[in-house]
Amino acid sequence: MTDIYYDDENYNDGFDEDSYNHGMNLQLWRRLLRYALAYRFEVGMLFTSATLTAAAEIAFPLLTRGVIDEISTRGAEANLLIYGAWYAFFTVQLAFSVLGFIWFGGRLRTHVAHDIRMDGFKNLQRLSFSYYDYRPVGWLMARMTSDCERLSNILAWGMLDLVWGSTMMLGIAVSMLFMDVSLALIVLSVLPFLAWISIKFQQRILHSARLVRKTNSRITGSYNESIMGVQTSKAFVKEAQNLYKFGELTNQMHRASVTNLVQAVLYLPIVLTLGSFAIGLALVFGGVELIWGAITAGTLVAFLTYARHFFEPIEQLAHWFAEMQMAQASAERIMSLIQAEPDIQDSPEVIRQIEKAKNTHMAVDGLPNNIQKIQFHDVGFRYDVGDDILRHIDLTINQGETLAIVGSTGGGKSTLISLLCRFYEPTSGHIKIDGIDYRKRSLHWLQSNLGIVLQTSHIFSGSIMENIRYGKLGASDNEVVAASIRAGAHSFVEKMPSRYSTSVGEGGSNLSAGQKQLISFARAILSDPKILVMDEATSSVDTETEQQIQKGMGRLLSDRISVVIAHRLSTILNADRILVIEDGGIIEQGRHSELIALGGRYHKLYAQQSIVEFSRTEQNWQA
Numbered sequence: 081m082t083d084i085y086y087d088d089e090n091y092n093d094g095f096d097e098d099s100y101n102h103g104m105n106l107q108l109w110r111r112l113l114r115y116a117l118a119y120r121f122e123v124g125m126l127f128t129s130a131t132l133t134a135a136a137e138i139a140f141p142l143l144t145r146g147v148i149d150e151i152s153t154r155g156a157e158a159n160l161l162i163y164g165a166w167y168a169f170f171t172v173q174l175a176f177s178v179l180g181f182i183w184f185g186g187r188l189r190t191h192v193a194h195d196i197r198m199d200g201f202k203n204l205q206r207l208s209f210s211y212y213d214y215r216p217v218g219w220l221m222a223r224m225t226s227d228c229e230r231l232s233n234i235l236a237w238g239m240l241d242l243v244w245g246s247t248m249m250l251g252i253a254v255s256m257l258f259m260d261v262s263l264a265l266i267v268l269s270v271l272p273f274l275a276w277i278s279i280k281f282q283q284r285i286l287h288s289a290r291l292v293r294k295t296n297s298r299i300t301g302s303y304n305e306s307i308m309g310v311q312t313s314k315a316f317v318k319e320a321q322n323l324y325k326f327g328e329l330t331n332q333m334h335r336a337s338v339t340n341l342v343q344a345v346l347y348l349p350i351v352l353t354l355g356s357f358a359i360g361l362a363l364v365f366g367g368v369e370l371i372w373g374a375i376t377a378g379t380l381v382a383f384l385t386y387a388r389h390f391f392e393p394i395e396q397l398a399h400w401f402a403e404m405q406m407a408q409a410s411a412e413r414i415m416s417l418i419q420a421e422p423d424i425q426d427s428p429e430v431i432r433q434i435e436k437a438k439n440t441h442m443a444v445d446g447l448p449n450n451i452q453k454i455q456f457h458d459v460g461f462r463y464d465v466g467d468d469i470l471r472h473i474d475l476t477i478n479q480g481e482t483l484a485i486v487g488s489t490g491g492g493k494s495t496l497i498s499l500l501c502r503f504y505e506p507t508s509g510h511i512k513i514d515g516i517d518y519r520k521r522s523l524h525w526l527q528s529n530l531g532i533v534l535q536t537s538h539i540f541s542g543s544i545m546e547n548i549r550y551g552k553l554g555a556s557d558n559e560v561v562a563a564s565i566r567a568g569a570h571s572f573v574e575k576m577p578s579r580y581s582t583s584v585g586e587g588g589s590n591l592s593a594g595q596k597q598l599i600s601f602a603r604a605i606l607s608d609p610k611i612l613v614m615d616e617a618t619s620s621v622d623t624e625t626e627q628q629i630q631k632g633m634g635r636l637l638s639d640r641i642s643v644v645i646a647h648r649l650s651t652i653l654n655a656d657r658i659l660v661i662e663d664g665g666i667i668e669q670g671r672h673s674e675l676i677a678l679g680g681r682y683h684k685l686y687a688q689q690s691i692v693e694f695s696r697t698e699q700n701w702q703a
Contacts, residue, residue: 531609539588
């Protein structure tokens with residue numbers, strides 16, 4: 081399994097990362113701040129707790145100043161009881177305020193993480209298939225796990241420290257200016273240097289943080305792909321090669337993390353050094369003023385205490401400043417997911433129709449219950465890069481008709497189905513449903529009328545009953561069983577330990593490939609779709625089971641549009657019409673007998689498969 085790793089030079093899991101600002105993106109943080117502000121009570125209590133904490137810490141040096149000056153002035157007659165009472169009061173206030181901001185900060189962090197994950201998952205559900213074409217599973221998983229965790233932490237605890245630090249610094253600055261203006265200006269003089277250093281480190285930390293998050297996504301993707309493809313890796317003995325390539329990713333992660341850590345570690349000592357320098361100047365000049373009698377001993381002690389505490393919130397904010405650089409990289413990635421717009425979505429006109437229908441309690445877009453006809457008019461399709469996948473497709477499919485599509489791999493069969501289901505839209509021409517361009521209809525209406533059975537259908541964790549009911553969530557148990565009987569799944573379900581309550585395991589791990597396919601058939605039957613699409617749906621079941629399915633599907637196909645992609649041509653002999661698609665165009669169409677008589681591409685494909693199937697039968701008989 082050598083294709084699970086992404087080319088280091090060409091793979092870009094951010095896609096639009098270069099469009100982000102190199103510095104702090106304030107507009108991005110304002111958008112993210114709305115997640116926190118949605119919980120006004122928690123935010124209000126957080127602000128209150130942080131402010132009370134800062135106020136208590138500011139009060140202690142003032143009390144110390146008063147005690148020292150009281151003793152210096154009155155000696156043994158000093159009345160310290162009032163100071164003790166105030167000290168006890170502020171100690172209790174500090175304890176409750178710290179408890180408050182831990183409690184409400186934790187609640188806010190939990191709420192923000194929940195809302196970000198919900199918005200991210202909600203948008204993933206509405207994004208078009210094209211969004212997932214170039215984005216590995218690990219890329220998405222990293223955003224919804226580690227990136228979300230980092231972001232919720234910075235929004236909750238970073239906000240707390242911002243309020244506490246700002247209140248603390250403002251209160252200390254006012255107190256210092258009140259006690260001694262000259263000493264206060266000496267301490268505050270280092271702030272411009274701190275601002276200059278912060279700006280210098282900002283871009284460097286942010287750049288390395290983006291690289292860390294990007295590489296982390298790729299590692300997560302490699303983990304996911306390696307686990308999912310472990311059988312293939314072992315079958316082709318590629319463990320050593322996979323380990324080597326994974327080691328390259330982890331080395332990149334190591335280098336980027338070390339660079340980011342060194343930058344953050346250098347930033348904090350510089351802040352501490354500047355703070356210590358300012359405190360030293362205050363000590364020298366304050367000592368001189370004390371000798372001259374310009375200030376009291378209590379004022380000097382309180383002032384030095386304030387000078388030391390003044391840089392504590394700066395140190396904490398400097399830490400969160402570095403964290404914000406790394407969190408911004410996470411924020412950019414999460415918001416790119418939450419704000420991503422699907423390529424395929426309802427037009428403004430359709431949205432207005434839907435809103436009008438909701439307000440007037442009418443059927444959405446006024447469509448009839450049945451779909452009579454689907455028409456392809458000169459349809460073409462191409463991806464963003466590369467040649468045309470489909471060219472000049474003209475096709476009409478009527479209600480009650482079973483249309484089979486055959487052709488070589490890569491000829492455009494699956495793309496045609498994707499356009500029919502509106503997973504993608506034509507890049508030229510148009511597709512009409514009952515005479516109206518399907519882009520003028522509700523996307524939800526069309527896809528809710530689709531039933532799809534893929535070659536390898538996905539089975540969700542849970543019971544067999546729950547998986548079949550996924551086709552119609554409101555179905556009764558009897559309806560589920562009836563659908564299972566029609567699909568040919570009932571016989572094997574009855575043999576399961578808990579019958580329809582049997583757990584299928586993660587991804588259907590407790591079921592065989594054929595059993596999973598029968599469940600997917602039952603799910604499609606239960607949904608009673610207007611358009612039924614089957615993509616080589618019986619390839620994973622044995623011949624006897626396939627015959628049972630064909631019998632059960634007879635009535636299902638009779639009154640709806642059915643489209644079948646088939647590689648095993650024996651399964652489509654009774655189709656109303658067979659299309660042969662090669663190189664993006666329809667080269668033959670007709671019934672089986674007509675195409676055999678034509679002696680063209682279909683005749684050649686059928687003859688080749690007949691020879692292969694005869695050889696297999698003969699080998700099995702001899703065995």
